[in-house]
Amino acid sequence: VIQIVGGIVVLLAILGSLGVGIASLITILNVQTKQNAQFSTPDPTAPTTTDPTKNSIPIAKPIPDNDPRYGAYKGMSDLLRTWMNKTVDPCDDFYAFTCGAGQKGQGMSFDVSDDAITESMLSQLRKAPAYFDNDPLPVRQMKWFYDACLTGADDKTxxxxxxxxxxxxxxxxxxxxxxxxxxxxxxxxxxxxxxxxxxxxxxxxxxxxxxxxxxxxxxxxxxxxxxxxxxxxxxxxxxxxxxxxxxxxxxxxxxxxxxxxxxxxxxxxxxxxxxxxxxxxxxxxxxxxxxxxxxxxxxxxxxxxxxxxxxxxxxxxxxxxxxxxxxxxxxxxxxxxxxxxxxxxxxxxxxxxxxxxxxxxxxxxxxxxxxxxxxxxxxxxxxxxxxxxxxxxxxxxKSAHLQGVLREKRPINKKIRRVPKHDPLERAIIKEFTKIESHCQGLSNNFLTWASTRLYVDANYPSPKDKQTVRDQTNSIIRSILVAMRAQIDILDWMSPASKRGAYQKIDNLVVNIAFPDWVLDDQRLTDYYKKLSTKQDTTYLDQIDQLNAFGLYEAFSPIVNGVPADRTDFSGPSAITNAWYQPELNSITFPGGILHAPFYDYNYPAAMNYGGLGVIAGHELTHGFDDEGVQWEGTGILNSWMDDNSTKSFTKMAQCVVDEYSHFCPLGAGQPCVDGAQTQGENIADNGG
CATH class of the missing domain: 1.10.1380.10 (Neutral endopeptidase , domain2)
Incomplete structure (x- = not known):
């Protein structure tokens, strides 16, 4: 699961545009060309059009305002300006130069994205009930719950x-x-x-x-x-x-x-x-x-x-x-x-x-x-x-009637594994929506995950072309990074050939979920999924809470009696969320629709921005498949280590190096606990690998 502050996206995008790690990149691209014919890479030994002795880089020509890319370029340019602190010398503090003004500008990139998602969902949920008449029943049930929440959350009962x-x-x-x-x-x-x-x-x-x-x-x-x-x-x-x-x-x-x-x-x-x-x-x-x-x-x-x-x-x-x-x-x-x-x-x-x-x-x-x-x-x-x-x-x-003091319990259908974490109640509300609107939209998203996903998809990908485009574009970036990861594994001198085959098998068998699961677009399948949920438009808010909790328990426990194998394409989370996640027991990586937009990604962005934004997220999540937990699972999600003893010893030594490094980070000051590198090693390995 990603936990990246906003400025990191800017920092990595700028690093990408500067061409950091050219030697490694050339090696990766060469391997990519050999292993995957669908990618065409220029010959890195061909003469360049610039004279490196003059230390010059060609200046890009401005694009006209009627260019389809103009809006995306300008939007990202404006956002970069709010984060960058150009009074700092980048040679002294590159992070402060790229991200130093972020707290004074737009805030974290996740907040920007969360607000955009909330606004998108509320633009639909605010519509009159009649607008949803032709939607499948679960979407209407979500609308009914949202409306009931707006008033019921303050119910004196x-x-x-x-x-x-x-x-x-x-x-x-x-x-x-x-x-x-x-x-x-x-x-x-x-x-x-x-x-x-x-x-x-x-x-x-x-x-x-x-x-x-x-x-x-x-x-x-x-x-x-x-x-x-x-x-x-x-x-x-x-x-x-x-x-x-x-x-x-x-x-x-x-x-x-x-x-x-x-x-x-x-x-x-x-x-x-x-x-x-x-x-x-x-x-x-x-x-x-x-x-x-x-x-x-x-x-x-x-x-x-x-x-x-x-x-x-x-x-x-x-x-x-x-x-x-x-x-x-x-x-x-x-x-x-x-x-x-x-x-x-x-x-x-x-x-x-x-x-x-x-x-x-x-x-x-x-x-x-x-x-x-x-x-x-x-x-x-x-x-x-x-x-x-x-x-x-x-x-x-307010002990006389105790009205307006409800603290709803979170949905209980959480599995014992790495799951996306998101709580809209914990972030500041800075856009054109009220706290109660954000609260009720967040509950709707949590309680009715797949109905919420359907509403989000209908609003953001209205045509078949829109749906296919977001998947094709995202898949292109993901596949390029997979090739790069394979190339990096190939040059590891401490991993045996047999263990590398196990690593390649994980890459080859990885399930990549993008934007939304197909089945939520099928009205009948979506309705069948929620067939045990009986809420109606006139059901009180608190009764809906009870019924949704009961349905959540049914969701949680029904897999043990359904008699079906694990579904490796399971998204395990909603589309309307700013996150991405890797599931080791499925060997799957999921990029919900909520992460596939600005400021992380836009089809019209320069490649450096997309690889610095969405690319680093993809790299982070993919590396989870090879962190200290990920290496315990093989390519189809079975708990079975694929590394031999010598490779395992070398991996453990590498992981211990990461543990030792991060254990020396003590951000709270003297006398306070330092980072527990052993406990955070999975995220640290993913950060470095990504």
Missing amino acids: NADHAAKIFNDLKKKNPKIGFPALYPKDTTSVKPDELGGFLGDALGTIGFTSLVDVGVDTDWKDPHNPKGGFALLVDQPATMYQSTYYSKVYDFDSVVSSIVDTINAGALLLGVTDVDQKQVLADAKDVANLDYWLATNYSTDDTTRRQYARSYNPYSVDGLQKTAPFIDWTTFFNRAFQPTIGKTVDGSFRTVVMEVDNLAILSADVISGAISSRAINNYLYIIALNQNYLPDLDTLRK
Whole structure:
């Protein structure tokens, strides 16, 4: 996934126009000519038309304003001027010269792109409902949700709705108490009680806690015609990650946050006379539990970058013997029945990612080493945080009716793998749209990914020619970079010929997804995809939220019962997003429509600008296929290393060099944590390779 600040695009585009790395480029182009006849490269040994001894470069002739390229050239030229600081000598600080004025100009290139996407989507969503009459039902459902969100997000019934969801969970699980708020509650950690609560929480609200669960391809057998997906059982989904606890842990801040959550829950649920002394004691116990779950009962992120250690197939019966603190059959059935209508037995297959830690956690829960009171409070506090919990300050000001304080939960159909990350709520709104419009458009994009993609495609690529053109143009750049990458691999002296064949196989078998998936343009297929979503135009906003959450859970879990192999052409994300991503378990790279426009790319841009913008993004994502995680997967998305032992040792040495270099970056200053090079090595390798 790309995370590139705006000025980098300018910097790389300028480097491209200056011809940096000519010797390497000549080698690459020579290999490209030999390996792919569709590319025609001039002879690099032919005499040039300029005299290098005079250090002169021909000055390009201005293009007239009636040239088709004029608008694109002028737009990029104006944007470059807002980023460049020409008072800086480029020989002293080239980055400051190219990007130094960016904060005073247009801001980050991603913000420019995000705003353009939001404006494009809102220009459609603002239209009257009748405009959508001829669109497929899912597109109309997205329009209905957007309209309901504009007014429903401030509905005074939000608090009552949130309280109902919480109380329903509590009513279904009477023996799992919340003594921090209800002192008379009983507490239990019996396996059937824990299994029931965790299953209900996952199947109706969509949150995990003591164990995490997700669906991904079956890493060792993704092409199985009877089913290429697996249910992954993972380590605890804690409030704070182990990285936080190991680097910037502040116990008092965590406790304070938990106290606020409990008190917000009291206001939400109408609980009075809360014993604040007991609340503080419970908050400390919960804070300590979260710390231990994230550290002692979890494996660090760096170790988990090795995927083979996490692939441990277990039947439900085997899982029950390994970690008996949960009744796993109850857990899965309570989760799956309301989502995909499935029940499981002891033979149902899972993949357990952290076997040893799960067994230790199980033993400590059963032995009483972790108190049942702390566990029960912990479960409900996470439920409050996950499910529409209003802000405490707002509750104090508006406790009479609690209107306008809804905090929607994010869609839960996220898989345990590298996925595009984008939250329009976190960026500044600087264009001609309101915060609520951006908020509701972002939710529409997240909840109804493929309906949103259809709307975006119809608006931005209205004709068949438009659709084909964006793919042809983008594909030309991608294929050129693939040839260049192959050439660079070819000259590596530390990689054996056999290992190079494995690398070439990854390149040859790479799936390149561009702009949008074809199937969303088929009205019937799009409608069939959303056939279990029953929202109507008069459905209230909060009821639509519930139905969309339920559909999101169906999306998440249905692959394990559909009995189909993994689809390597799966986009795994919407078109209306400024991002790009590589999926190692599919060996695919995806460039959604949202990245295929200015300032990253325009057909009319000079080649240097397109290679410096979209080209560097493509190079970055392609390199992920060969970073420390990518090399663990072969060309069709099977978890199987293709490097021999000697090549692996050399690669590890190279990767360690990157780790060491970035671990010495300490941007926060003395006494503060430095960059964790081991944890960031994948992105660092991709940045350098791209």
